[in-house]
Every structure is written in structure tokens, then in C-alpha cells.
Amino acid sequence: MSEFIVTTKNLKKYFSSRSGTVKAVDGVNLAVRQGEIFGFLGPNGAGKTTTLRMLATLMTPTSGTINIAGFDVAKQPDEVRRHIGYVGQNGGSDRPATGVENLILQGRLYGMSHAEANERARELVKLLQLNDFADRIVYTYSGGQRRRLDVAIGIMHRPDVLFLDEPTVGLDPQNRANLWDEITKLKSQGVTIFLTTHYMEEADILSDRLTIIDEGKIVDEGTPEALKKEVGGDCIAIGVENQQDVGQKLKIAIKKEGYSTKITEESELIKIYVKDGALVVGRLMKLLDQQKVKLRTITITEPSLDDVFLQKTGYSLRDKDLDEGGQS
Amino acid sequence: MKTLRDIRLLFWRKMMETLRNPIYIVVSMLTPVVYLLLFSPLLKKLTIPGYTPSDVLNLFVPGLLVIVAFLSGLFVGYTMIDEVKTGVIERFRVTPVSRFALLAGRVLRDLVNTLVIVIFFTLVAIPFGFHVHILGYLVLLILVALLLITTSSFGNALGLILKDEDRLSPIVQGINLPIILLSGMLLPMVLAPTWLQVIAHFNPAYYAVEAGRLLVAGHIFQAQVGEAFLFMVPLAVFVVFWATRAFNNALS
Structure with missing residues (x-):
């Protein structure tokens, strides 16, 4: 066999x-x-x-x-x-x-x-x-x-x-x-x-x-590991005070540091995608200090299978399930 | 033989259900008794060709036996739907069990239950004035069994195909009443106008009722008895074949 x-x-x-x-x-x-x-x-x-x-x-x-x-x-x-x-x-x-x-x-x-x-x-x-x-x-x-x-x-x-x-x-x-x-x-x-x-x-x-x-x-x-790796690295999400005012400048500053693969901004959060979150987080904190930006929250997440699904199909598995409801 | 072994195993699965919950059998046994007590007195005052008031039960009881068999088969679709919904049928269909055995085990259990009810009812009717010719009665039991095999296979296949009580109900309820009325069970079809008699000839229960009345009087070698078998045997074979296919539709 x-x-x-x-x-x-x-x-x-x-x-x-x-x-x-x-x-x-x-x-x-x-x-x-x-x-x-x-x-x-x-x-x-x-x-x-x-x-x-x-x-x-x-x-x-x-x-x-x-x-x-x-x-x-x-x-x-x-x-x-x-x-x-x-x-x-x-x-x-x-x-x-x-x-x-x-x-x-x-x-x-x-x-x-x-x-x-x-x-x-x-x-x-x-x-x-x-x-x-x-x-x-x-x-x-x-x-x-x-x-x-x-x-x-x-x-x-x-x-x-x-x-x-x-x-x-x-x-x-x-x-x-x-x-x-x-x-x-x-x-x-x-x-x-x-x-x-x-x-x-x-x-x-x-x-x-x-x-x-x-x-x-x-x-x-x-x-599962390989699939998640395809998505690439971790996501550091930070919430800062006065994001409307400092957000744009901060993003440019982070981009200059060179460790981020992608940065997105939501209403209360800035998401920074990096290869390895643990290695970068110290440098990020230092940068925030230099920029005199006050940090409110920070989370580091590894990519989930949902991120894999999102990347491949353009929508989230969770959303799709909510839309369709019920059983398959 | 493997199929026989499968049938035996599946028969006992269903039989255990009955033995664990005999209330169904008890209620089914009571129904004919209620008919005897509450309906048969009405017949005593009727003049029906060929029957005197004293042997009117010989008109009524054979019809009731046939209808009991007809109904106990027709309504098995509901249990089937339960088993479809709980995944039991699907589980069996993934095993290498013969598809015919999946049907036959169930039908055989229904057959045993129905024969118990029918024989019990016959015994109760005798003291009420039902005269029965033993040999003729045994032939009637074969007809009753044929009818039950047909309706139980039909009811099971219907449940399997429709998979939903709300779709099953209108069909079995829709069949139920015309079959009973056109069987001549309550009043013999001799009394009916010609057009009604013509329609009745498409009703398997009609043949069984007509033959049943002759059989309990000991008239075994009569045209109507032969007719009943000629109609019922091919019908039973056809329905069993069709119902087995319903169990097999995965690979048809």
C-alpha cells in the first residue's frame, strides 16, 4: 500500500x-x-x-x-x-x-x-x-x-x-x-x-x-505551521493617545526603521506586521519614547488560520460563517 | 448466508424497541376492541345482502383486520424519519450490510407486531359472534402479511426519501382515508354505485377485504381470492424492490 x-x-x-x-x-x-x-x-x-x-x-x-x-x-x-x-x-x-x-x-x-x-x-x-x-x-x-x-x-x-x-x-x-x-x-x-x-x-x-x-x-x-508562516510573521497592534494627531507621523517613523512588512491603521489601533514580534518590540518602544507618543495598549499576535483564509480568499472565515449561519 | 444474518440482527434491534416500549402494541390492540364495542352494534340493524344480523361480524371483522395491517404499515415512515435525523440510517449505510437487509429487518418486525395484533383481535371477536373457518383464516393471514409487507416497505421508503415529517404527513394522511373508504371495510362495496366500485379496483385493501370475507367463511377456492393474490403478490414484490433501491440510492 x-x-x-x-x-x-x-x-x-x-x-x-x-x-x-x-x-x-x-x-x-x-x-x-x-x-x-x-x-x-x-x-x-x-x-x-x-x-x-x-x-x-x-x-x-x-x-x-x-x-x-x-x-x-x-x-x-x-x-x-x-x-x-x-x-x-x-x-x-x-x-x-x-x-x-x-x-x-x-x-x-x-x-x-x-x-x-x-x-x-x-x-x-x-x-x-x-x-x-x-x-x-x-x-x-x-x-x-x-x-x-x-x-x-x-x-x-x-x-x-x-x-x-x-x-x-x-x-x-x-x-x-x-x-x-x-x-x-x-x-x-x-x-x-x-x-x-x-x-x-x-x-x-x-x-x-x-x-x-x-x-x-x-x-x-x-x-498548520507552514500555512501560518506563509502569511508571514506576527502582528503588533498598538493603541496610542491622540492617534488622530500622531498616527500619520508615527507610521512614517516606524516604516523608516525597516522591520515592518506592512502597517495598517484602524480607528483605535495601528497594526504593524513584522517577522518576529519579540525581537522588534524593544526597538518599537524606544521609538515611541523618542516620538513622545504615549502607549495605551499593545498586543502581539501570531497569525491564525483565519489570517491564512483571509489572505487567500479576501474575506474572513468568521465573517463568512456569520453570513451563512446554520449548518452546512 | 450473510444477508439472512444481517436481517436477523436488524430485526432484533427493532424488536428490542417494541419489547422495551410495549405501550404501542397495547394501544394498537385496544383500537380494534373499541371498534367492536362502539361500532359493530350499529351494524345489527342494517340489512346487507348476504348477511343476517347474527353473522354481521363476519362482514366487519375481516375488513378491520385488513385495515389494521394497512395502517400499521403506512405510518412507519415517522420512525424512519427519526432514524434519518439521528443519523442511524446513514451509519448503517456506511457498513457493508446488505441494503435489502436494512429494509427487511424493519419490515419483519412490523410483520410480527401486526400478526400479534390481528390474532389477538380475532380471538376477542369470537365471543362477540365472529365465526371463523380455520383454514380460510390462515389464508387470510397470508393476505394480511402481504399487505403489511407492502405498506411497511412503502412507508419506510417514503420516510427515507422525504426525510421530514411535514412532507410525509400530507401524503400518508391523503392516502389513508380514500383507501379505508374504498376498501369496503365499513360498508361493503356492493352497496356502492358503479363508478365507486371501479375506483375501488385500484385499491389493494379492497381485494384483501373482499377475499377476507369469503375466506373466514371457508370459501377458499373462489375467484375473488385468486384475484386478491394476483394483485397483491406482484405489488408486494414491486414495492419491496423499490424500497430496497431507496436504501441504496447512494450508489445508484
Whole structure:
């Protein structure tokens, strides 16, 4: 088997609607390495879920090919199904059954004997810490408990690749952090994880490599660090007294120093983009002293994935999500 | 065989639901009893060709059995929508389970539930004056099963395709009433004008009701009984085939 466990070539999914053709996925090439956490980041409606549904044998592509674990999804869907686990946005646990019953049935549907399935279920109960509620009916679960069960069901048959569609949507921060731990734990067990998300923080923390998608097309790809480095350096934002009067002069003075790549001015802030914030901040303070400008606030931020998105698409991921609202 | 194993596993998943929440079965059992108590006395004063007031239940009960089967199948779409919304169906469709088994496990559970209700109702009706010919009744149970398989497959596929209660309701409610009225269950279609009788011939429940009345009286080898099977068997095969395709539409 090659180093890539999931590959797609020129994958497309078009939907025809009354207002014309919607290019939900428009020529996507992906290559997921064995054993990594692969993040698929984009705003709602970017085509993440549609791509994932095609990978998981739930939807037929308009054109293009998908290969998973050496099998062609169009030609050998059942072979692909044996090698993948899938946790959809709505989970998939059966509400009127207990957690353990859900797990055992899932195992048996993949051909395990009852004893095998039972043993594996107990193993997962331990691994994902479901002990407190595994024998209760799923109707009684909290959102976080149900998510953990959903993930356990997804890996019941020891898949090579686990697809997670927006795994932490609707979870509170604590449950989100817990689930991140669980996902990292799964990776250490050797499962390749393909995860879609519209949370930049989530993509940043979890992904070994990530791909950014917008309007059906891939915008950028790489490790989170490399992507952020592309944007270039840090941003020092300063707020000074009497900015209206001194702002213009200050900007020219900073520019003369030669360490800034870009300077922008907002109503209350001057933003100075530099290679390395920590090295420059001392010289900047000295300059402010010389100019007799009184500093009110100063923050140094590293670039975020949102800055990457902004640079590539011209708009912020946060804004786009607010505009579209709802779920993709 | 793998498919049979899949069907068995999925049947027991649904059966456990029923056993955990038997209130549904209990309520379903009460409905026919309510009919017996509150509606059948009205029939005693009617003069219906071929029936005396004492055996009027032989007119009424077969029709009710058929309608019970029809309705318990038709309304399963609501549970299906629940399972679509909670992602259960999607999860099963990502497993290598046979698509036919995904349908058959559910339909089989509905079949068992319905036969329990139907047989219970028959036993209750006997002391009220329902005379039943055993062999004919067994043939009627086969017809009832065919009808249930058809409507449960139809109801499940409808839920799967529409994915939303607000879209499902107008359809099942719209089908429900004309099928019941045109089955001749409440009053036999003999009393109907010709145009109504013609329309009734497009109604699977009509054939089952007509045949059912003959069957409980022991008239097994009658044209109407053969007609019912000729109509119902191909219909059941067609609907099951179509519903299986609905489970498979991902790769169609």
C-alpha cells in the first residue's frame, strides 16, 4: 500500500437546482497519509460534508475518482466500507438502545461474533471512558456522552480511516477539549483520521496537515505551521493617545526603521506586521519614547488560520460563517 | 448466508424497541376492541345482502383486520424519519450490510407486531359472534402479511426519501382515508354505485377485504381470492424492490 490511504482525483459533485447548477465540490484533489490527522477546514457550505459523503460511499460523485485503502470507491464500495469508519454530523447512535448494545450491533454488522463484539465493546468503553453510561439507554445521554459513543461506534470494527464530520459542533468548551483528547488518543492507536471542521482552532490544534476549502475548491494545504508562516510573521497592534494627531507621523517613523512588512491603521489601533514580534518590540518602544507618543495598549499576535483564509480568499472565515449561519 | 444474518440482527434491534416500549402494541390492540364495542352494534340493524344480523361480524371483522395491517404499515415512515435525523440510517449505510437487509429487518418486525395484533383481535371477536373457518383464516393471514409487507416497505421508503415529517404527513394522511373508504371495510362495496366500485379496483385493501370475507367463511377456492393474490403478490414484490433501491440510492 502506498503512503497515502485516501486519495481523490479531480473530484466533483454538481447539483442542479431551479436557479442553475451548484458546484458543491469542484475539482478536489486530496492525499491523506497513513496515520495522520487530516483536517478539512472551510466555512459552512464550502463543500466539506459533500466531499466527506462521497468518500464514505454515501453519495456518488459527478466525476472524479476516490481511492481508499487501495480500493476504488465507485467499483468496490463494500471493500471500502470494511476499511472505513464514519461519524456523521448527527452522530448515528440508536436512541432506544443502550450504548453497549449499539456497539455490539455495529461489530456484528461487520461480521464479528457476539463474543468478539462484546469484548471489543468493553475495550472501547474503557478507551473512550464510557463506563458511567454505557449500559444506559442513549435517550438519557448528554450531548457530550453521545458524541463519545458515536466515535466509539465509528471505530468498533477497527477501521483504517475514521471520518469525522464536524465532531465538536454543539459541544461546550469542556466537552470539546475532552473529545480532542480522545481523537488524539485514537491517532496514537494508529487510526488515520479525516476530520472536517469550520473551527479554525480545532483544525489548528488537531491536524497534522490540513486542507482549506472554499466554494468547492481547495484554497490551500499544508501543516498548520507552514500555512501560518506563509502569511508571514506576527502582528503588533498598538493603541496610542491622540492617534488622530500622531498616527500619520508615527507610521512614517516606524516604516523608516525597516522591520515592518506592512502597517495598517484602524480607528483605535495601528497594526504593524513584522517577522518576529519579540525581537522588534524593544526597538518599537524606544521609538515611541523618542516620538513622545504615549502607549495605551499593545498586543502581539501570531497569525491564525483565519489570517491564512483571509489572505487567500479576501474575506474572513468568521465573517463568512456569520453570513451563512446554520449548518452546512 | 450473510444477508439472512444481517436481517436477523436488524430485526432484533427493532424488536428490542417494541419489547422495551410495549405501550404501542397495547394501544394498537385496544383500537380494534373499541371498534367492536362502539361500532359493530350499529351494524345489527342494517340489512346487507348476504348477511343476517347474527353473522354481521363476519362482514366487519375481516375488513378491520385488513385495515389494521394497512395502517400499521403506512405510518412507519415517522420512525424512519427519526432514524434519518439521528443519523442511524446513514451509519448503517456506511457498513457493508446488505441494503435489502436494512429494509427487511424493519419490515419483519412490523410483520410480527401486526400478526400479534390481528390474532389477538380475532380471538376477542369470537365471543362477540365472529365465526371463523380455520383454514380460510390462515389464508387470510397470508393476505394480511402481504399487505403489511407492502405498506411497511412503502412507508419506510417514503420516510427515507422525504426525510421530514411535514412532507410525509400530507401524503400518508391523503392516502389513508380514500383507501379505508374504498376498501369496503365499513360498508361493503356492493352497496356502492358503479363508478365507486371501479375506483375501488385500484385499491389493494379492497381485494384483501373482499377475499377476507369469503375466506373466514371457508370459501377458499373462489375467484375473488385468486384475484386478491394476483394483485397483491406482484405489488408486494414491486414495492419491496423499490424500497430496497431507496436504501441504496447512494450508489445508484
